[in-house]
Amino acid sequence: MRHMLKSMLVRYGYEITTATDGTEGHGILSTQSFDFILCDVQMPKMNGMEFLTAAKDKLLSTTVIMMSAYGNIDMAIEAMKLGAYDFISKPFKNEEIRLTIKKAEERERLKRENLELKDRICRIAGSLSFGNMVGRSQVMQDVFSIALKVARFNSTVLITGESGTGKELVAQGIHQESDRRTGPMVPVNCASIPENLIESELFGHVKGAFTGADKDKKGLFEVAEGGTLFLDEIGDIPVALQPKLLRVLQEGEIRPLGAARARSIDVRVIAATAKDLEAEMRTGQFREDLFYRLNVIPIRLPPLRERAEDIPLLCQFFITRFNDALGSSIKNVSPATMAALMQHGWPGNIRELENAIERAIVLADGNTLEVENFSLVNAGAIKPDGDSGYEGFSxxxxxxxxxxxxxxxxxxxxxxxxxxxxxxxxxxxxxxxxxxxxxxxx
Missing domain, CATH: 1.10.10 (Arc Repressor Mutant, subunit A)
Incomplete structure (x- = not known):
């Protein structure tokens, strides 16, 4: 029976391990985990019911299907009480085993999806974080909600916002929440690559494609195969290269520099820019068709001055991080200092605040950050005006x-x-x- 089942299930694409009795099977569970276990009831040394009882703690994520030629309703009910998923009476047809396993697979898939959906709903409903970003303001809650929803799909995302608002952190969060999380996340700053090299960097080249190309080289699209490619500063990509990028997004294929034919590629693209791409289109610096292909799911990150209510949360977040990194013991920010921080314009956004907190921690004498620890804050800004508007003497x-x-x-x-x-x-x-x-x- 074991040999027959193994031969049949291998043909269906399963990887099989066999055991002669419950004792041997229990021992194997100490070193291996399984999606499914087909277990007979009548076995020497340890029978099926004893196996279910002994291995209960090791079967939490395993579906057990019991088999017996002596089965009856009472035995099936007892097996279910001990944790079995189903009970099959022998003799049975091969197709009966296959359909039972397929039904169990569908059940497990639905359970996983249900748990993931519940997790996402809970997080969308009121999480103060997404990836490595934190925020309780309504604008950031909206950003987190959109990012969590789009993470499940392969749609192209365009993240816009001023420098220092955390565009790459949103891209990382989307990747980590997606089904591609086990694949690579490859970031590339389009503005930092010389114009004459960016095509080779993105799409690769073959040996002899140009002077100095002495061997084949994979492009970043190939490096990101099965994962996510984050194209930062997409507004700086040369106009001449934009049609080739558009083809990748539309057709899902690349052609390395000097190659005779294209090849398919499985990569999700997330782009980001601090530029106004619609203004760039009007001046001819950015293709309209590429913009609309990138802008499938737009996410706008607000500047810090539009979400001042997040500053206390961000301060605590950075204090905790730098306490760990610097070995400091800062506990909080004084109320007067927090008022000054919330009134500051923060032209450098989150990055500027992060640097200011690190510098203040280094300069602090006690365990509370004070106004004098922040060189960028005007201490006078926190002093109330002498005139309260009251004209009397009381x-x-x-x-x-x-x-x-x-x-x-x-x-x-x-x-x-x-x-x-x-x-x-x-x-x-x-x-x-x-x-x-x-x-x-x-």
């Missing part, structure tokens, strides 16, 4: 007017985030809510 009324003004200013700076505003004002959250009600602040 200290009580003047204090109320100043509190009203500072609370409104903090809420504006944090985009309405009351928790962060309370930290900046150095009061408790309940106290802030009480004062907002007192001063009629919505």
């Amino acid at each position: 200290l009580k009324a003047g204090k109320a007017a100043l509190e009203d003004r500072l609370i409104r200013k903090a809420l504006t700076a944090t985009g309405g985030n009351r928790t962060h505003a309370a930290n900046m004002l150095e009061i408790s959250h309940p106290s802030l809510l009480s004062k907002m009600k007192l001063y009629g602040i919505e």
Whole structure:
């Protein structure tokens, strides 16, 4: 029976291991894992039911199909209780075994897809991170949601945004969430490759294609086979090379420089740019057909000044990273300093903030980052104006007017985030809510 089943299942493309009884099978499970186990009930040394009981902890991800010539309903029910997926009575036809395994495969596939879908839904519903990016602002939650959705497909993605906003991190996150995660992720900066070399770098060349080509060379498209190619600064790719890139995206094939024929390629392309490609099209610097082929799924990354409410979260993220890298023990940023950081324009975006945090940690004397640790922040910017708008002499009324003004200013700076505003004002959250009600602040 073992030889017959092995011969049949090998023909169907399965890899097979056999055991003469339950004891031997239990021993094999200590060193190997299996998708499916076909197990007889009547065996010497350890029968099938004893095997199910003994190997229970090792069968969590394995589908077990029991077989017996002495089977009955009670035995089948008992086998199911012990963890078996199905029970087949002998004698059986070959096709019956094959269909049972196929049904089990479909069940396992649906279970995996269901778990992946639940995981993605949970993350889309409120995750503060995507890959190596963090953000609680609505604009970043929208970015994370789109990126997670598109990761399941092979559609081309065009990521736009100012320099330093994290375009490559989004591309890495999409790759890691995709079915291509086990393949390579190959980043290439189109602006950093000389124009006379970029075709060879992307598509490769054959020996003798040009002076100095003394051997065949794989291009980056071939290096990324089965994975993702990230074309950063796509707006800087030469106009003369754009038709060849368009053909790769449309036909899924490349032709190395000097080669006589093209070859198919399985690569997902994610492109990014800080340029306005629509403006580049109007001046003739970027092909319209290539733009629309790249812009299947557009993702715009907002500059940091448009998501100031993410700055506290980003600061903590970078503090934790640099504490590990530098061996420091910084705990937080002082409220006054956080107010200054949130009011800064950050023309260099996330990259500038990251560098500023690293420098501040190096310069800090205590375990809290202060204004003087940030050379880019104007300390005067965090000092409230002397004029509160109150014209009278009552200290009580003047204090109320100043509190009203500072609370409104903090809420504006944090985009309405009351928790962060309370930290900046150095009061408790309940106290802030009480004062907002007192001063009629919505």
